[in-house]
Amino acid sequence: MNTEKTYAAYLDQQDDLKSFRDEFYIPNNTIYFDGNSLGLLSKRAEQSVESILNSWKRYAIDGWSEGAQPWYYLSEKLGSMSCELVGAEPEEVVVTGSTTTNLHQLVASFYNPEGRKTKILADELNFPSDIYALKSQLKLKGYDTSHLIQVKSQDGNTLNTQSIIAAMTDDVALIVLPSVLYRSGQILDMKTLTYEAHKRGIIIGFDLCHSIGSIPHHLSEWGVDFAFWCNYKHLNGGPGSVASLYVNKKHFGNEPGLAGWFSSDKEKQFDMEHTLTPAQNAGAYQIGTPHLLSSAPLLGTLELFQEAGIKRVREKSLRLTNYLMELIEAELSGYGFTIANPKDDAARGGHVFLEHKEAARICKALKTDGVIPDFRTPNGIRLAPVALYNTFREVWQTVKILKTIMVEERYNKFENKRGVIA
Ligand SMILES: Cc1ncc(COP(=O)(O)O)c(C=O)c1O
Ligand SMILES: Nc1c(O)cccc1C(=O)C[C@H](N)C(=O)O
Known part of the structure; x- marks a missing residue:
């Protein structure tokens, strides 16, 4: 392992995505390793917001049909711009809602308990919002929450494919799992899980919040029934940007569980009939008027992903996280850290997950020294070096800063407790 700074500089020089860093606003004197929670603003996203604002200024109501990006078709257009990221056909993706409302929509549409098949299978490591949504959907269908089965983790950080398959019993109607776990960054084997679910007649969907824009997917090829994700993490769509499904x-052709006039076939929508003719594509899962101003950044940011290509993004991301783990092992052994993400490339998502008993205050010390990680309760530090705007030099500097914090026990100045927002 070469721990020299010059080696980091050499890796940056070899990086064929390095020009993309200039597309982003990097906060001053900051190493931003939190793009897996909120990605940075790009100049293209800023321009695309301006262009939507200008179309409002210029066309007023006619902006729905006029201008470079008629608003009426924008959600579908952004869906088709995202389809390569998930390995789907253009009409299988639409930009709409929020992650959690999309999950509600998809469960309302795909959870059809019948006979013995009444249960929903999830896991005990998923992000809480998904679990809250699944429980409330069960209640809406008249079931208590014992109908939610949560596969257990053996080590508190990862899930075992065989344990998930073993939980696919014949009383399960629907499975909802994350693609990449939000704490440990483990990638679940979506292909195998989909195959095994379908063998048992179970519908399966994935939450792609932590994989979208970070790893490639092949949803259509794997036959995944549905998926949903936010666009504000690796895709840099901005705080509260509209999500996707x-x-x-x-x-296609089925009625959505939660219908509204934007679920309609576009040609029929303004006939104002009280019987819905659903769109014959993923657009049918929209509900009401799209949130144009929070969709707008995606026009710019998805263009960047089309230029970079998800394959190159993934290759660089793996090199960055691998370099980070190697430096941590070389420089920080004996300081109480455990690398708790899977180490092999096939199972590791876009971030490194460190566990430490002083994690909350180590994160505060890192922030004070210009490195932005995030803390995940009770003892986790997530570090996400992002392929489009982070460098190998930043990885090297981060490990150096972290070592100083540990050697000088700088974290002692802080309380080992998370802030309101972590
Ligand atoms: C895996 C996962 N699911 C769901 C959510 C909630 O998404 P939203 O707040 O966009 O509905 C998040 C993050 O906030 C997440 O990381
Ligand atoms: N959605 C967030 C928010 O509104 C505020 C702060 C953070 C978030 C996040 O996205 C957290 C993220 N889902 C996580 O993986 O922890």
């Missing part, structure tokens, strides 16, 4: 085309 994917529905496999074999399900």
Whole structure:
């Protein structure tokens, strides 16, 4: 392992994505390793917001049909711009809602308990919002929350494929799992899980919040029934940006569980009939008027991903996280850290997850020294070196800063307690 700074500089020089850093606003004197929670603003996203504002200024109501990006078709257009990121056909993806409201929509649409098949299978490590949504959907269908089965983790950080498969019993109607776990960054084997679910007649969907824009997916090829994700993490769509969903085309033509006039076939929508004619694509899972101003940044940011290509993004991301783990092992052994993310490339998402008993205050010390990580309760530090705007030099500097914090016990100045927002 070469721990020299010159080696980091050499890796940056070899980086064929290095020009993309200039596309972003990097906060001054900051190493931003939190792009897995909120990605940075790009100049293209800023321009695309301006262009939507200008179309409002210029066309007023006619902005729905006029201008470079008629608003009426924008959600579908952004869906088609995202389809390569998830390995889907253009009409299988639409930009709409929020992660959590999309999950509500998809469960309302795909959870059809019948006979013995009444249960929903999830896991005990998923982000809480998903679990809250699943429990409330069960209640809406008249079931108590014992109908939610949560696969257990053996080590508190990862899930075992065989344990998930073993939980696919014949009383399960629907499975909802994350693609990448938000704490440990483990990638679940979506292909195998989909195959095994379908063998048992179970519908399966994935939450792609932590994988979208970070790893490639092949949702159509794997036959995944549905997926949903936010666009504000690796895709840099901005705080509260509109989310996305994917529905496999074999399900087209069905009525959405939660309908609204934007679920309609576009040609029929303004007929104002009280009987819905659902769109024959993923657009059917929209509900009301799209949030144009919070969709707008995606026009710019998805263009950047089309230029970079998800394959190159993933290759660099793996090199960055691998370099980070190697430096941590070389420089920080004996300081109480555990690398708690999977180490092999096939199972590691876009961030490194360190556990330490002083994690909350180590994060505060890192922030004071210009490195932005995030803390995940009770003892986790997430570090996400992002392929489009972070460098190998920043990885090297971060480990150096972290070592100083540990050697000088700088974290002692802080309380080992999370802030209101972590
Ligand atoms: C895995 C996962 N699911 C769901 C959410 C909630 O998404 P939203 O607040 O966009 O509905 C998040 C993050 O906030 C997440 O990381
Ligand atoms: N959605 C967030 C928010 O509104 C405020 C602060 C953070 C978030 C996040 O996205 C957290 C993120 N889902 C996580 O993986 O922890």
